[in-house]
Amino acid sequence: MAAFWFVVLLVAGFAATAADSTSKPTYVTSLPGLDGPLPSRLETGYVTVDEENGAELFYYFVESEGDPRRDPVLLWLTGGDRCSVLSGLVFEIGPVELVREPYDGVSLPRLRRNPSSWTKVASILFVDSPVGAGFSFSRDPSGYDVGDISASLQLVKFLRKWFSEHEDYLANPFYVGGGSYAGKLVPFITQKISEGIEAGVRPTINLKGYTVGSPLTGDSSDFDSRVPYCHGVGIISDQLYKCLLFLRACDRLKTIMLHCHRKGYSKPRSLICSKAMSQFNKLFDEISAPHILYSKCIAVSPGPSNARTTSGRKILKEEVGLLQNPPPRPAIECVEYTHYLLYFWVNNNATLETLGIKKGTVNEWVRCHQGDLPYDEDIENSIKYHRNVVSQDYRALVYSGDHDAVVPFLSTQAWVRSLTDLVVDDWRAWHLDGQSAGFTITYGNNVTFTTVKSGGHTVPEYQPERCFAMFSRWISNRPL
Template sequence: MMRPLRLVPGLLLLLLSRPAPAPASTVVTHLPGFDGPLPFYLETGYVGVEEDTGAELFYYFVESERSPGADPVLLWLTGGPRCSGFSGLAFEVGPVKYVLAPYDGGLPQLVYNPLSWTKMASIVFLDSPVCSGFSYARDPEGCDVGDYSSSLQVQRFLIKWFTDHPQYLSNPFYIGGDSYAGKVVPLIAQYISEGIEGRQQPVINLKGYLVGNPITDPKFDENFQVPAAHGFGIISDQIYEAAMQHCKGDYVNPVNQMCAEVLQTVNSLISEILDAHILYKKCVFSAPKPIHDAMARKNLLEESVELNEAPARPAIDCLTYGYYLSYFWMNNKMTRDALGIKQGRLVSGKDAKENFPTHMTCQAAYHTISTSP
């Protein structure tokens, strides 16, 4: 006679505490290239943010590994613009990273990152704006959005996401990002604040925002490169003093010939280092941003099944080598199946086929000298 199945009380509590996936989401328990089941809860999915163009944003949600019922929830945006949120997950603050082994044509391997911020926070990594990463629009015009429109779309995303995940509404909520996200993170925080004041439902428990190495005003950012270079010891006291004397604080538009000459020297010295991380080796740029022609691949009506050209292959000890590996991992069918990526349908040719939009992880664009990657 078969015995009735009994659950250990602790296991039952764990199962009951797990969030129910949203209707258009996928619970990912295994990732190609990762040995064994994932030691954290990962959910991916799409959320519609624009009905007219059929725009949908793709997200990766990693639940806090400590106390998900009480720990903060963080929305993380990567720079670019149009860099994938996967950059944040695999190269910045997320729980996985690539094994930096020579690429042999197979599937790159992933391992657990013990320094992940998900040790103490739940994080939503978002492919924003539309047509970044695996986000897409059925109308190509849906890809043409500016900072204000994309920020409003992120607010719509959050309203819908929290509606589908009400168990996190009481958690402290923060918005974070790096590089180009410095432009949109404050905007998103402002729109959410206005929604809270207007009693928009659901009420998001916004506590603040954070930006790392952010782009702000281009004139301010570019002007600060010279004093930053001096502070880091990239240019000498003499060169810095000459720049201050002849450029009068304007290091973007030379005001005279002496200023132009000293700035040429400054720029030559800065060009010798990696401005994203001055202590790292300067290598070939291996993670190109999506080109304009690639936008056609992001409306799920592709006419070409060819992937974008693979990025240049850097040395294995380069900061960008992981980005090189991500190109092959993200564009692998097993990866897309595991993540629940939607397929597009070819609309030309005799035999229509299903096809995936090309994914470019994209390294964040840094415009100021920083000591953090």
């Protein structure tokens, strides 16, 4: 909590210098480090969602490269522990990506165009949420005290305000999207937008559906499914998992099925189960959970609680690469290496000025805040919101990387199947370039579930071409 008050007192101290909450958006045609112009228009800005505390959400709106007056508009949210939506924009579905190359600590990391950007077929509204993520901030420290429900309602408020200022997009089909933890909030947000439409709230958003990737739900199966998944891919042994399923004699302290099955793996209720899960966790810790075939590397998302500080320095400085919260440097072959580069690209003065960041509102951009800001996980289980939304005939695309051990596809597949018994397109492969790109099933309530072959937890980060093919087909109402 000391780190939390360090951050919020800095924000409160700079409040007097922050620009007015009704400031105009910034229009960007090119980005520092990018050779040439952006493929489509980029707008950034702030929307006030809590007038009492002066809380503002920062957004990046990337117009479609196709027909922005007709193409769908997608709200995109990033999961993680208060992670910046730049993770989704730069690493997953946005129009640019960082060039993976050795960094000298002086020059600006380079960008290049992303050939698999979802902005080729849709305009995307990337929002830093909840307050405290990325460049979203609050002038009063109380504005950071939010949770699943309050942050979601702030996003609904954000959308109404944003569309009021961007009425040209009101007729466009609108979808809500997000991955990982954000996938827990997406159906709730979609339901609230739907309720507003039914109540005649203006402006009327042309809501069509939602999409979630490797989504958490809050249900215990999110993580309990790791056990059968790890058994299926050979991470844990039959002796640990399966032997007592067949009631054979086994080492009592090394079996999961008898002592934990149907009682919850994540919260063992017996000493025997606890010991078995301890053994499981040791084996699980040997792999890279976001993608089981990749090297296990250090995470690149330090918060102020584990930062090295430089006395008297603030984010808006002239030095390149001198950070209060320097990220750990992974090996260049790691997926996380570009996460490392992002810190130095974002915190460069040229980038901050180009994006229109309000001076004094954020001490320093960090990719994720690891528990140093208050947050209430008060949506216990979002499956009911999925059920509510699809019962209103809204479309849904739920997808999972088949090599993701953070939220294995087994649990996602199971709760999607629980939404309805009616199958209109049974389990089959879907293809790209003549090869299977994953497997999919479509249900009678406009719900499509699909796996992405060799996808990890942040699925488009690992399989951009396959995810673009999946999304572009679905968003245009074509079968996968």
